[in-house]
Amino acid sequence: MNDPGLPPVTETAGRIAALISKHFDLIPDQIDGDFIAEEVIDSADFIELFLLLETEFGIEIRAEDLVLDNFRSCHAIAAFVRAKRSPTS
Amino acid sequence: MKSASREYRIERYTLADLPAICSFQELLWQGGERGNRNYFAWKFHQNPYLDDRYVLLAWAEDRLIGMIGAFGAKWTVPDGRQVMLPCIADTVVAPDYRGSPVFLDMLDHLVAQLLTDGIPWLLDFGDQPAGPAMMLRGWRPIGPWSVAAHTRPAPIASAKWPGAVPRRGRRSGEVLATVDRPDPAKLAAVNALCPVTDRIAHIRDETFLRWRLANPLSRYWTIHAGPCGEFGYLLAHRTTTDSVEGPTPTTILDCEAVDDAVWTDLLDAALEVLPGREVLLWTRDLTQSRRDAALALGMEHRMPTGRITADMDLPNLLMRATGAPPTDLPLLDRDAWDLRSVCGRSWR
Numbered sequence: 001m002n003d004p005g006l007p008p009v010t011e012t013a014g015r016i017a018a019l020i021s022k023h024f025d026l027i028p029d030q031i032d033g034d035f036i037a038e039e040v041i042d043s044a045d046f047i048e049l050f051l052l053l054e055t056e057f058g059i060e061i062r063a064e065d066l067v068l069d070n071f072r073s074c075h076a077i078a079a080f081v082r083a084k085r086s087p088t089s
Numbered sequence: 090m091k092s093a094s095r096e097y098r099i100e101r102y103t104l105a106d107l108p109a110i111c112s113f114q115e116l117l118w119q120g121g122e123r124g125n126r127n128y129f130a131w132k133f134h135q136n137p138y139l140d141d142r143y144v145l146l147a148w149a150e151d152r153l154i155g156m157i158g159a160f161g162a163k164w165t166v167p168d169g170r171q172v173m174l175p176c177i178a179d180t181v182v183a184p185d186y187r188g189s190p191v192f193l194d195m196l197d198h199l200v201a202q203l204l205t206d207g208i209p210w211l212l213d214f215g216d217q218p219a220g221p222a223m224m225l226r227g228w229r230p231i232g233p234w235s236v237a238a239h240t241r242p243a244p245i246a247s248a249k250w251p252g253a254v255p256r257r258g259r260r261s262g263e264v265l266a267t268v269d270r271p272d273p274a275k276l277a278a279v280n281a282l283c284p285v286t287d288r289i290a291h292i293r294d295e296t297f298l299r300w301r302l303a304n305p306l307s308r309y310w311t312i313h314a315g316p317c318g319e320f321g322y323l324l325a326h327r328t329t330t331d332s333v334e335g336p337t338p339t340t341i342l343d344c345e346a347v348d349d350a351v352w353t354d355l356l357d358a359a360l361e362v363l364p365g366r367e368v369l370l371w372t373r374d375l376t377q378s379r380r381d382a383a384l385a386l387g388m389e390h391r392m393p394t395g396r397i398t399a400d401m402d403l404p405n406l407l408m409r410a411t412g413a414p415p416t417d418l419p420l421l422d423r424d425a426w427d428l429r430s431v432c433g434r435s436w437r
Contacts, residue, residue, distance in 0.1 A: 036225065039190040043222035050221065051398050060396045066224040 232405035258354025273298035321346030
């Protein structure tokens with residue numbers, strides 16, 4: 001479902017991919033798939049990822065948000081960000 | 090990412106591994122060869138509840154590239170049972186193996202081993218930055234929780250400790266005295282006078298305190314109340330490798346007293362004489378009157394915000410069920426815990 005005023009998930013996913021690629025010095029191939037299963041991002045670096053998302057998208061990440069399906073891929077993160085930014089969230 | 094050059098195997102510790110551990114753990118323990126060896130012996134051989142069976146090592150051929158340990162901790166639970174629930178500690182991954190699965194693989198191995206041995210839960214009090222990754226993989230938090238902090242304009246040097254007290258407490262009139270070598274029996278005797286908790290709490294008897302105070306990489310400061318220390322004590326901690334000039338706080342890990350006046354006098358004296366730039370006190374298990382007393386003494390209350398990134402410096406407890414019985418313990422209820430004496434860096 002599209003919320004008015006929010007960009008499409010695909011566009012947000014692209015923005016997230018660019019952010020992660022730049023911040024963690026990863027090539028696009030590395031963040032194409034399930035980067036939790038593939039351990040692309042180090043365990044100690046998730047806090048940096050969360051800071052990056054909070055700063056870039058103006059969201060707050062809370063303990064109840066920490067479920068694997070929210071962070072498996074750029075597309076999943078984009079859907080999560082979109083849900084957090086939705087006026088109904 | 091997994092690649093041929095980053096293959097590794099995970100094995101249980103054996104005595105032959107000790108030299109490699111002492112060298113490798115300089116990354117974390119920083120006690121030098123002798124200090125690290127003593128620390129390992131203290132934590133995994135002298136612990137009254139558990140031996141070294143849950144020390145796991147990751148090897149890349151013959152090079153040690155990761156370690157995780159779980160040391161023994163014994164808890165009373167609400168029905169009066171005593172349960173050994175181990176705590177993770179001493180987790181290190183070689184810098185060139187960051188971004189590999191080695192940390193989470195070691196954790197999974199440890200949990201599997203605990204399940205096999207019938208241990209129901211694994212606890213983690215660390216403030217390690219891997220907390221969010223662990224929560225993503227099913228670890229559950231019961232925190233974070235608030236602390237009271239006292240910040241000085243300049244650090245107080247450890248050398249000022251001797252002779253700072255004795256004196257009489259302003260509220261209680263009791264004698265307060267600093268003690269360089271705390272007597273575990275005296276501390277346990279004070280604990281025995283305090284009301285028994287009906288929550289999940291770590292045992293604070295003489296055996297536990299004797300072991301805890303023998304940590305070779307820690308320095309403890311104690312203030313007693315009463316002519317023979319029988320009315321209360323305050324116990325504070327720093328690691329020996331942290332300079333008092335540095336940012337690491339001094340942590341009050343326990344403060345017990347027969348009444349609020351003695352408790353407040355102990356804290357008042359501690360804020361005056363404990364070393365370091367900052368003194369921290371967990372407030373989650375204090376009564377409201379003692380929280381208020383801490384604030385009245387000038388401590389700042391740092392509360393959780395709910396945001397993971399903003400609360401990273403606050404204490405927390407993560408836990409994971411292994412699947413072994415008993416499964417009826419109310420561990421995920423944050424109000425079920427009484428975490429006095431289980432505090433900060435002193436617990437690792």
